[in-house]
Amino acid sequence: MEALIHEVYPVASADYTSAGHASADIKKKLKMLGVGGDVLRRVAVASYEVELNLVIHSQGGHLDLNVFPDRVELVSEDVGPGIPDLSLAMREGWSTANEEARSLGFGAGMGLPNMKRNADEFDIQSEVGKGTVIRMGFRLA
């Protein structure tokens, strides 16, 4: 099925000032398509979390938005460093965020579990030295 919207947002490592811009734009685009309420908020929260993760933890990457008539898909892909222990990373409260991220109110170890909670489908693949790919799907209506 062809996507109604396909957008690629580059996300730079440690760019705390711009962090959230992609998610704000994603939310705006979905709103304009008439997506609202619970789904819109879940997509917004998950996209903000994954965007912050790219800023805080990755060496750079991109966040892709694909909107189909019946679903929204978010894909985050980075160039490293990869997550050595995924089950630990998925645990609430586990975090390797630095002081800067923590001083802004992040790095509480809620990001990945929160993405999983908000998305209807969640998949994470990671390889140390290569990078991490997170795919999230959200059903519309």
Add this chain to the structure above:
Amino acid sequence: MTIGDMVDILKARVLLGEDKLDTPVYTACCSDLMSDVLAFVDEKTVLITGLTNPHVIRTSEMLDLKCLVFARGKVPSDDILESAEEQGLVVITTKATAFSACGMLYEKGLRGVPVPLEWDKEGKEGA
């Protein structure tokens, strides 16, 4: 309770959204951890915080929050207030500390946002 009632209870100063003080308030959340706020809060909640960085506004935007309360008399910078204004947020600041602000609001009947905990589920399973 309305945002206006909160302003009275907290003897707060309204920084933005003077025209929206009749908006009803259902629950509150007090945190400097935006990670936690993103995990548990819904749009009907008021956020009480001591953090004044742009991510507080961004977090509010993602969650569609209607009102932010800055504790200990904190006032965010103009650019942060501008982005709050763009979103139509009501922003108030109170001299009370976050702890005291929560106590004052709780005393008047406002309650915390319900948070489902993993151990509640475990408890149910074990019972």
